[in-house]
Amino acid sequence: MGHKEDVPQHITAKALADRVRSASCGFELVLLLDYDGTLTPIVDRPDDAHLSAETRQVLCDLSARYPVAIISGRDRHDVQKRVGLGSLYYAGSHGFDIAGPADNSFSHIEGTEFLPEIRQTITSLEGNLAELPGVLVEGKTYSVAVHTRLAADTDIPAVEKVIAETLKKHPRLRTKKGKYVVEFIPDIDWNKGYAAMWLIERLQPANSTVFPVFLGDDQTDEDVFAALPDNGLGIMVAQKPRPSKASLRLGNTSDVVGFLKMIAAQQP
Template sequence: MRPMRELPSALEHWEGLLRRMEGREVALFLDYDGTLTPIVPRPEDARLSDAMRATVAALSRRCPVAIVSGRDLPALKDFVRLEGTCYAGSHGFDIERPGGQAFQQPEGLALLPELDAAERELAEGLASVPGAGLERKRFSVAVHWRHVEEARVPEVERVVAEVLARHPRLRRSGGKKVFEVRPDIDWHKGRAVEWLLRELGLAHEGVLPVFVGDDLTDEDAFEALQGRGLGLVVRGDEARPTAADYALEDVEEVRRLLELLTARAEGRGDDAGALAVHI
């Protein structure tokens, strides 16, 4: 892994990316929060802008596009509202392909009763911590601590640790101001990307898979694509080590990248080059 600050900019090195794509179809995988829409204080307010929706829609008509998020699948679909796109919610535990074909990770399904119990215990343990928020998704329980007083964050961590000690088949993963309790099995965004590539007939040399994401959970996908695809990390305000190959600064740069990919897919090489220079 390399520090984010050392990664080359995907936009400034667009010609290099084009060489990596030469003769291959791009299959694009996109995180949602922090990638297609900025991080906001209230998760329910992270609505996709009309400009971003139109940009993703234009690209999805020309190459395979999947939205891979920690959000619950129904909420993710409601936010994005695009036909012809694959959706992978709950970090890939809950997947829906165009046409309604669905996949739910079997081992995760078996652990839903355990997640129900953990949710009840977390609610009880965090009831006295102001600002702590609990968000149940089908295959995980998110503990939001963005609004918790800094001095009390260790208390949130302690409650999560105590609940997990009683439920050893569950584990904690991290994100931006959130702890997620989910099944402790070898399944994550990287496994979901691999599954989609196989199921969509895209797991061959003629396809270059590209994953764009900003969060710690996206590192699983970057690592899964090493040596076979590209990882692009949205830097935001973090400076952690990353397995990504290139960086984008923010959501607006993500949108510009999608425009470049659309121009390439349409065979508008000159337009894409001009846009890259303008950027």
């Protein structure tokens, strides 16, 4: 807990697989994975982020041996559909909505009382940003995201103004900033980090200790890096070095798939 922010050292997929293999010896490996920018490359439109058949297969292989959870800012149903595997655990909406494989008792929901306010915010942002080309308003169940990757630089101040005004009208929400995205979410004490801890606790088999490994690429993933216990490993996915609470850095999503393949290929 409370990892300090440093610039994580770069590691190759092979070196990371070796490190995880030796560090998890005697522990139960639990794999926690972000979706966008971690399992799929970042794309201009979030709708176009599709999982490759190769990555789906490796996740399927891994889930036969270890608990595998996807922790995403997307709606749970959206990310579940994109991954398309019933053997995984899913935490959607930044962890507000958690479900396990075909077992209704494995679930956790936060912030349902905010749903009407989220819907109002979606309508007002769609109206107020309609005239700015390239600005995408993505309404989700527990949040609304404003994507500016395709927007003109000259339109950014206008977008920021709408965001500030919307926030003033909805003080029960707060904003979360990522790469080219600002998201309105309920202002409650819950995030991907709490969701990760909730999952780790429940995925821990009796009489054994887990070795949780989390891979993520964005600002919202810092909550998970910060929350991971000392016997876990946080890995950021980033082309360039930058400060993070992660311990190590993989260069891109191909390295992530390479790493996962090596873990899946290890002898049990």
